Amino acid sequence: MTSHSINRLAHDDHDFDVRLEAILERSEGNDPAIEGRVREIIAGVRERGDDALLEYTNRYDRRQAQLADLTIPQAALTAALDGLDAELRAALQDAADRVRRYHEKQVQQSWRYVDDDGIELGQQVTPLDRAGVYVPGGKAAYPSSVLMNVIPARVAGVGEVVMVVPTPDDQRNPLVLAAAAIAGVDRVFAIGGAQAVAALAYGTELVPRVDKIVGPGNAYVAMAKRLVFGRVGIDMIAGPSEVLIVADASADPDWVAMDLFAQAEHDELASAILITADADFAERVAASIERLLPEMERAEIIATALRDNGAIVTVADADAAAALVNRMAPEHLELALADPEAFLPRVRHAGAIFLGHYSAESLGDYCAGPNHVLPTSRTARFSSPLGVYDFQKRSSIIGCNAAGADKLAQTASVLARGEGLTAHARSAEYRRKP
Numbered sequence: 001m002t003s004h005s006i007n008r009l010a011h012d013d014h015d016f017d018v019r020l021e022a023i024l025e026r027s028e029g030n031d032p033a034i035e036g037r038v039r040e041i042i043a044g045v046r047e048r049g050d051d052a053l054l055e056y057t058n059r060y061d062r063r064q065a066q067l068a069d070l071t072i073p074q075a076a077l078t079a080a081l082d083g084l085d086a087e088l089r090a091a092l093q094d095a096a097d098r099v100r101r102y103h104e105k106q107v108q109q110s111w112r113y114v115d116d117d118g119i120e121l122g123q124q125v126t127p128l129d130r131a132g133v134y135v136p137g138g139k140a141a142y143p144s145s146v147l148m149n150v151i152p153a154r155v156a157g158v159g160e161v162v163m164v165v166p167t168p169d170d171q172r173n174p175l176v177l178a179a180a181a182i183a184g185v186d187r188v189f190a191i192g193g194a195q196a197v198a199a200l201a202y203g204t205e206l207v208p209r210v211d212k213i214v215g216p217g218n219a220y221v222a223m224a225k226r227l228v229f230g231r232v233g234i235d236m237i238a239g240p241s242e243v244l245i246v247a248d249a250s251a252d253p254d255w256v257a258m259d260l261f262a263q264a265e266h267d268e269l270a271s272a273i274l275i276t277a278d279a280d281f282a283e284r285v286a287a288s289i290e291r292l293l294p295e296m297e298r299a300e301i302i303a304t305a306l307r308d309n310g311a312i313v314t315v316a317d318a319d320a321a322a323a324l325v326n327r328m329a330p331e332h333l334e335l336a337l338a339d340p341e342a343f344l345p346r347v348r349h350a351g352a353i354f355l356g357h358y359s360a361e362s363l364g365d366y367c368a369g370p371n372h373v374l375p376t377s378r379t380a381r382f383s384s385p386l387g388v389y390d391f392q393k394r395s396s397i398i399g400c401n402a403a404g405a406d407k408l409a410q411t412a413s414v415l416a417r418g419e420g421l422t423a424h425a426r427s428a429e430y431r432r433k434p
């Protein structure tokens with residue numbers, strides 16, 4: 001064992017399952033203490049509106065704000081964009097263009113058809129009236145998350161896009177504001193955490209109530225979204241970042257180590273796991289980790305994340321690797337393999353899949369085009385990347401003529417009487433031919 005920085009597991013260890021589950025669970029964020037605090041914050045905002053919003057903002061973001069400071073005016077967004085260094089502005093614009101082009105392919109259209117009985121059926125697609133976008137900002141600023149959240153909403157045709165972003169220590173991030181200008185946000189509030197989610201869900205005098213809240217965030221944000229779901233829609237639970245890399249000896253150990261670091265540097269709760277069937281390659285990645293870690297600017301965060309939620313797992317073969325991938329249902333899956341296409345059909349659960357040595361997750365995080373807001377904590381088993389479809393709703397369309405209604409009413413009245421619902425039955429029977 002050359003590595004002290006990351007957990008080492010072998011699939012045939014007697015305690016493999018227990019250790020793996022412990023590692024995976026740690027980053028799931030189901031801490032009862034967090035739930036208790038978030039419930040309190042939500043109740044505070046519901047009951048005391050802006051007073052509570054301001055109080056929690058000053059407490060948790062270490063601010064000395066007045067209520068007026070919680071609104072970031074459009075002029076500040078434009079000024080941030082105008083003040084941006086040319087290279088940064090071009091990069092933001094390039095990323096925005098790529099993200100828009102990808103998401104335009106996701107637009108769902110309304111459709112209709114006439115069935116054999118002359119009944120017109122269909123689905124009408126409409127955008128949300130108002131969406132709330134959470135942009136994380138506690139430990140790092142995420143202009144890329146502004147683009148990833150707002151552009152699909154705009155492509156869907158959402159009426160109003162309201163963005164919230166925490167502003168710790170009263171420091172606004174100009175790149176985040178510039179991204180909001182490029183993406184076309186309608187209103188921005190300098191608030192974050194559970195209090196921002198509660199304000200968007202219930203509305204306060206300052207913050208308008210939205211129909212759906214989207215966007216990633218830390219354990220407080222994820223818990224708040226869970227708790228307001230039903231009152232408003234939510235996209236998914238997108239918590240701390242995760243990467244799972246399946247690699248063989250054709251991969252460069254330094255590239256693999258850096259890709260693990262890239263997600264570990266987000267957060268102490270981030271998860272970074274390598275699976276390989278090559279024990280010698282596992283040793284080489286472990287050595288790369290030891291050598292490269294001290295060079296990292298965020299070495300402390302990376303070291304904690306690797307120690308708590310990181311692992312190098314050695315398995316017998318590709319079948320065992322595939323079974324583990326689907327069990328972990330990772331947010332990001334890198335297939336750093338000589339033949340990634342051969343492995344791809346085995347993958348059933350993953351938020352985003354990166355094929356081959358050149359498809360680094362970091363490229364997808366910023367600018368490849370697909371969304372970087374992805375299901376975490378194994379929710380890729382039932383949930384998908386954020387997309388235009390999250391901002392569109394569907395209404396069913398049913399249009400009967402007299403002949404079609406006569407046909408349907410026969411079936412409907414029989415079933416309604418079977419259910420003992422006579423008003424339903426008679427309503428249907430009125431539509432029958434005399």
Ligand SMILES: NC(=O)c1ccc[n+]([C@@H]2O[C@H](COP(=O)([O-])OP(=O)(O)OC[C@H]3O[C@@H](n4cnc5c(N)ncnc54)[C@H](O)[C@@H]3O)[C@@H](O)[C@H]2O)c1
Pocket residue numbers: 037060061135136137138139140142145166167191192193194195216217218219220221238239240241266267269270372373374376
């Ligand atoms: N899945 C994705 O697409 C994606 C993208 C970017 C970032 N992320 C993840 O988002 C997360 C961002 O987390 P972050 O912390 O940097 O920013 P954040 O905006 O999610 O959280 C900051 C807020 O947390 C609240 N908070 C912090 N400590 C608290 C406490 N003790 N009690 C109550 N509230 C508290 C504060 O209100 C603060 O405003 C990271 O885990 C990162 O991995 C995910």
Ligand SMILES: N[C@H](CO)Cc1c[nH]c[nH+]1
Pocket residue numbers: 142144145241263365366372373374
């Ligand atoms: N890896 C994060 C979650 O998908 C996205 C991100 C933003 N900036 C850098 N990375």
Ligand SMILES: [Zn+2]
Pocket residue numbers: 241262263266365
């Ligand atoms: Zn990232």
